[in-house]
Amino acid sequence: MTDAEHRIRAENAERMHDPRVVDIRGRMLDVSDMEDADIAHVVRVLDALRDWRAAEERLSEASRSFMKLGDNDMRALRYIIVVTDRGDVATARGIAEHLGISSAATTKLLDRLERGDHIRRTAHPHDRRSSSIVITSETRAAAQATVGREHARRFRVAAALTAAERDVVIRFLGELSRTTEGDWARA
Structure with missing residues (x-):
């Protein structure tokens, strides 16, 4: 073009x-x-x-x-990174709750991520009935180089605003978000 x-x-x-x-x-x-x-x-x-x-x-x-991942795959990986970075154990149940999907859908998602070498299932440190989900170092590096780096840039943009400017943006985006509540769903 x-x-x-x-x-x-x-x-x-x-x-x-x-x-x-x-x-x-x-x-x-x-x-x-x-x-x-x-x-x-x-x-x-x-x-x-x-x-x-x-x-x-x-x-x-x-x-x-x-x-080579879908939206829920990416959301699951971000969740695993956040949970493990704070020292907690990521589990299939936690991922299912975070994504709002069934345990069967979570199993399929984790199988797909494992086949793609994005995660590993390991023994849970405190619960023999559960597995711990860990992200591979290659996938963590790729996520940090893409989404993580972009998030850091966005944070810096928001941080450069004054507190009053941030309040205006928050109010504006909140009001804008509420414009999508309703009418079209009842039509």
Whole structure:
């Protein structure tokens, strides 16, 4: 795709959340009391959110592709890393609870991760009826080099904000999250 095609595609994507374009008759959102500059500024916020989502999707896809894993696989590995780093024992039951999946689905997930040399099952140090799940050093290094490094960058960005700025972002994202609660599920 050429630079011009990328630019046109980006411009069209931006227009898709501008109420002056997608809701020109004001059926869903009346912006008649807003100045064009204010509407454009709100659209820039939505542009930034769209860009963030796209970046998040690219990172997620790159991590999954690099490690040849699905979303739940990646979530399980992160869980195992966190649990073992704090000195606790990761178990199949803990993984199932964390992911909200059945024990059968957890067994399949762990079998897949073990076949891919991402984890090992070892004897639980305190419970003979259970196994301890440990991540391989190669998978830990790969996770730290991808998701871990990106998380550290994001943390630094958030840390660079003032406390007041962080409070605004927290309030905004919290309110934005609550906009997805409900209407479409009842439709």
